[in-house]
Amino acid sequence: MTKLTVDVVSDVVCPWCYVGKKHLEQAIAARSDLDVTVRFLPYQLDAAIPSGGLPRKDYMLKKFGDPARIEAMHDRLREVGKADGIPFAFDRIAVSPNTLDSHRVIRWAGEAGVQxxxxxxxxxxxxxxxxxxxxLAVLARLAGEAGMVESEVREWLATDTDKDAVQADIARAQAMGVQGVPFFIIDGKVGVSGAQPADTLAQAMDYAIAQRGETGAA
Structure with a gap:
């Protein structure tokens, strides 16, 4: 079985990143001949948001201006999400968060094997x-629900542990030319930008394997 690594640069509050994640899962599920390791790397769509977050409605209006435009964006995402099993509920979101702490949790999840x-x-x-x-209590609880030790995550979040490391990872992605997310880096050399269809991601995986002289067969 051929081993392959896919690095996914994304932000947790990016809806297209959620769609792209589902498409990657579909692409991997269709390729039982590959042993794929997925690693999630951080990116912040808006690092200027304060640590306590901002009221979602006000934030979206300031960013996009027109309520009709926002609703049209949400309608499109709801339609796309329906096809991928994502029941987007934008009306439930009250706070636009700064995602630095979320990315710290995701980093620790990688070390725990549950990323x-x-x-x-x-x-x-x-x-x-x-x-x-x-x-932070919500982040710790969610991490606990997904396989981490909630009390440990709560303790780590109360410190500045790995804030610099996450910011350094984001800077590296930007230095590589990543300007939008999701961005997929396959086998360390093939880049795919955007929430591409599963077939496109599967083709990119095959291309990455071909680039190293393998056929993709076991």
Whole structure:
């Protein structure tokens, strides 16, 4: 079985990143001949949001201006999400968080071997339940639900542990030319930008394997 690593640069409050994550899962599920390791790398759509977050409605109006435009964006995402099993519930989101702490939790989840589950739980909670990801107790609880030790996560979040490391990872992604997310880095050399269909991601995986002289067969 051919081993492959896919690094996913994304933000937990990016709806297209959630869609892209589902598409990647579909692409991997269709390729039983591959042993794929997925690693989630941080990116912040808006690092200027204060640590306590901002009222969602006010934030969206300031960012996009027109309520009709916002609703049209949400309608499109609801339609896309329906096809991918994501019941987007934008009306439940009350707070737009600064996601630095979420990315710290995701980093620790990687060390604990449960990163995909934690990443999924945070995105699910934000987009379908309206969870406030600026609340450290909420982050710890969600991490616990996805396989981490809640009390440990709560203790770590009370410190500045790995804030610099997360920011350094974001800076590296930007230095590589990542300007929008999701961004997929396959086998360390093939880049795919955007929430591409599962077939496109599968083709990119095949291309990455071909680039190293393998056929993709076991």
């Amino acid at each position: 995909p589950a934690v990443k999924d739980r945070l995105m699910q909670a934000f987009f379908t339940e309206g969870a406030d990801l600026s609340d």
